[in-house]
Amino acid sequence: MSKFLISCGGTGGHLSPGISLAEGLTDRGHEVVLLISTKKVDARLAEKYPQFKFLRVPGSAFGWSPWKMARCVFSQAHGFLFSLRLVRRSHADAVVGFGGFTSAAIVLAGRLAGVRVAVHESNRVPGRAVRLFGRFADRVYLPLGIRLASVRTKATRHVGMPVRREIKRLPRATACEAFGLDPGLPVLAVFGGSQGAAPLNQWVTDNVEALALEGVQICCVTGMGKGQPESRELRSKHGRPVRVVFMPFCDRVADLLSAADLVLSRAGAGTLAELIRCETPAILVPYPQAADDHQRANAAFFERQGGGVVVDQMFIASLRAEVLDTIFNDWLLRRFRTNLQRMDRANSLDLMLRDLEELTAPPARRPALAVAAT
Numbered sequence: 428m429s430k431f432l433i434s435c436g437g438t439g440g441h442l443s444p445g446i447s448l449a450e451g452l453t454d455r456g457h458e459v460v461l462l463i464s465t466k467k468v469d470a471r472l473a474e475k476y477p478q479f480k481f482l483r484v485p486g487s488a489f490g491w492s493p494w495k496m497a498r499c500v501f502s503q504a505h506g507f508l509f510s511l512r513l514v515r516r517s518h519a520d521a522v523v524g525f526g527g528f529t530s531a532a533i534v535l536a537g538r539l540a541g542v543r544v545a546v547h548e549s550n551r552v553p554g555r556a557v558r559l560f561g562r563f564a565d566r567v568y569l570p571l572g573i574r575l576a577s578v579r580t581k582a583t584r585h586v587g588m589p590v591r592r593e594i595k596r597l598p599r600a601t602a603c604e605a606f607g608l609d610p611g612l613p614v615l616a617v618f619g620g621s622q623g624a625a626p627l628n629q630w631v632t633d634n635v636e637a638l639a640l641e642g643v644q645i646c647c648v649t650g651m652g653k654g655q656p657e658s659r660e661l662r663s664k665h666g667r668p669v670r671v672v673f674m675p676f677c678d679r680v681a682d683l684l685s686a687a688d689l690v691l692s693r694a695g696a697g698t699l700a701e702l703i704r705c706e707t708p709a710i711l712v713p714y715p716q717a718a719d720d721h722q723r724a725n726a727a728f729f730e731r732q733g734g735g736v737v738v739d740q741m742f743i744a745s746l747r748a749e750v751l752d753t754i755f756n757d758w759l760l761r762r763f764r765t766n767l768q769r770m771d772r773a774n775s776l777d778l779m780l781r782d783l784e785e786l787t788a789p790p791a792r793r794p795a796l797a798v799a800a801t
């Protein structure tokens with residue numbers, strides 16, 4: 428049995444794979460502590476998993492303004508001292524960082540304390556933390572087909588994105604029931620990732636009546652602080668009741684994605700992995716300000732494999748036609764679903780688990796051949 432510190436805070440896109448890894452490791456008898464940030468979204472997602480121990484680590488994101496830079500340096504230094512004490516006192520065998528500003532301190536502390544260090548990147552353009560710390564990590568887990576010049580080939584593993592256990596395709600009728608939706612009418616889910624997406628929320632407000640007239644139900648996750656919970660009944664042009672649901676945060680993502688015939692979404696790596704797992708086609712509107720435009724790269728890969736289509740945010744005005752053309756096209760939706768089934772890398776978590784066990788095994792027990800080495 429080994430002890431792992433999993434650093435996965437700052438956003439749902441880091442926390443969700445961290446939780447998935449924690450589920451897998453504890454099932455195999457290992458001990459885990461999850462390190463998260465002080466942001467509200469981390470607390471909101473973590474509260475669903477009382478079986479795990481979560482610790483909040485000081486730290487804040489890097490920014491170019493003098494104030495943000497100073498705050499980042501100060502809080503990272505604080506986070507580093509906290510992490511160093513934690514690594515030493517916990518007698519951890521390994522530190523796993525899922526990227527983002529919260530991972531920097533613990534990964535560095537782990538390296539200095541001499542424990543095994545692994546970092547995971549879920550996006551198709553690796554972030555600053557992985558580019559920086561990947562060079563001295565024992566393992567760097569990357570999406571399929573992505574290479575990092577700064578990382579030794581020996582340390583690289585292509586594993587993809589681990590997905591939480593609860594995320595799976597559920598029967599559509601019961602999933603609809605969970606949100607009070609009519610399974611006899613099409614459902615569009617609008618999902619802006621863990622922070623929500625104001626332009627997508629605005630698009631729903633502007634188009635909800637026109638879509639309801641066509642009989643399209645909407646379930647919109649607005650993001651915390653970006654809307655209030657609300658459930659409305661509108662009428663289709665044939666007089667049929669059409670449900671429209673708004674919620675700031677969704678605790679039942681598997682239900683949401685299984686109820687939806689189509690999802691309108693940002694292109695965060697976690698959301699894409701969950702769309703694939705639930706076989707739900709999507710129209711993706713990548714967040715234009717994402718670091719190094721990584722959401723555009725994520726979305727383009729999803730589209731190339733045939734899971735849906737990408738619409739640039741500057742063409743948001745044309746979305747209603749795109750949504751209606753797609754959601755009423757059963758042939759196209761079936762094609763997307765068939766492709767999504769092929770896209771699922773159900774073994775991402777297994778690959779990571781086996782590799783981490785190999786990494787933390789006493790030298791004599793390490794197998795001669797590395798799993799999934801690339």
Ligand SMILES: CC(=O)N[C@H]1[C@@H](OP(=O)(O)OP(=O)(O)OC[C@H]2O[C@@H](n3ccc(=O)[nH]c3=O)[C@H](O)[C@@H]2O)O[C@H](CO)[C@@H](O)[C@@H]1O
Pocket residue numbers: 438439440441443472549550619620621622648675676677678680694695696697698699701714717718721722725
């Ligand atoms: C603006 C930005 O830079 N976003 C980044 C952030 O996205 P973000 O944090 O939005 O992450 P993802 O879309 O990757 O994943 C969100 C996760 O939160 C969960 N969830 C979300 C909302 C909700 O109401 N309930 C819920 O459980 C989702 O099921 C999913 O597991 O991290 C991702 C992974 O590095 C990146 O690809 C994104 O580009």
